[in-house]
Amino acid sequence: MIRVLIAEDQSLVMQGLKMMIETDSELKVTGEARNGKEAVELCEKNWFDLAILDIRMPEMDGLEAAKIIRERWPEIKVLMLTTFNDDEYALEALRIGAHGYMLKDADADSLIKSIKNCLNGGLHIQGEVAAKVVPRLLEKENPSPKLHHTLTPRETDILRRIGEGKSNKEIAEELALSVGTVKNHISVLLDKLDLRDRTQLAIFAIRNGLV
């Protein structure tokens, strides 16, 4: 029997995955976590063959959890689950050594196929992501993908507020800074994340679950 751990904060998606997985008599969901921290804790107590991790989760996100699991229990297959076609995250997931990258809005069949394929040692990346990601991998470690892990607390804070649609003036008032300072932090954010303006920052913030 293949033991599966699911880490997913949306209970509907959790139930859906569970149901789909257990239609196959070989597979059994023996662990359910609502964030990355819980997932790692479960791995400490029980053995799993496959971990399905949502990228966006509270407490500890799926990428961090994946990293820890890959380091400490390298035999466990890791499948990342995401809502969006975010190639930055896909790259990061691959770098960590995930065995698959699934989109939540894919149909049931291809999700099952991803799971099966992953268990058989395959690597599967769903969506248009693959087309964008593969060329990048071929250019050897590309230097651009600076993830939000490299952001300072101030920057993350400001990024979140941009994602809430606030103006520089509002952010400055809330944080007791001058607008100039806020603008400067934004310039740094734009540079780090390789984006162009606050609108793209807001989109990034939402896509990555900061808001």
Add this chain to the structure above:
Amino acid sequence: MIRVLIAEDQSLVMQGLKMMIETDSELKVTGEARNGKEAVELCEKNWFDLAILDIRMPEMDGLEAAKIIRERWPEIKVLMLTTFNDDEYALEALRIGAHGYMLKDADADSLIKSIKNCLNGGLHIQGEVAAKVVPRLLEKENPSPKLHHTLTPRETDILRRIGEGKSNKEIAEELALSVGTVKNHISVLLDKLDLRDRTQLAIFAIRNGLV
């Protein structure tokens, strides 16, 4: 037996709902639609006691489907399903006469409760939405909530591109317009949606599934 129709484009969520609903022996999912159009077509062929409609769907969204179902089959209970705490949509849903408003990230228990409550003739609005919405209802028809239904095709198009993080110049080039024209459309959008800048438009576009 209570017959349930689900309209939901994300198959994972569909499976999750189905599983949860069918843990109760009284309930049975006898219809599955992947968009609003399919939902209405199913209603024409079969009878349902309850329709669970995702607000965000391709082809025809949940609000439109709800409207049609409420008009043509007023005995069917309608439960709206959404990812975000979007009070504009909640209001619109209530105006149409939906019997409930559920958030996808709620836990299984409260989702089941919403369904049960809805079947018993209750009205349930999940999340902080309720607190924002109820006062508005008491002020008699409030004039502000202009939904995206009132947007022209051009405006919707431009709104989507803003949600993709494009600049006015890029949008103008793609649509073969002057930047001035694009700016003007944006001014109209800001006015109609009661927002302040393109960042808030981008957030709106994402929250409402345009991108």
Add this chain to the structure above:
DNA sequence: TAAAAAAAGTGACTTAGGTCATGGTTGAAA
């Protein structure tokens, strides 16, 4: 089909957003 209304388009003008050069503070390494 004429009149009215809605939508699409334009460019001069104002303001908020973003860049850049610079300085202060803290903590760790030499």
Add this chain to the structure above:
DNA sequence: TTTCAACCATGACCTAAGTCACTTTTTTTA
């Protein structure tokens, strides 16, 4: 202790964004 690096802060300056008054085109409807 000094030097270096990372973070935070600031304001002068420039550009893209947004407003406004207006014209043209398309669609409604009387």
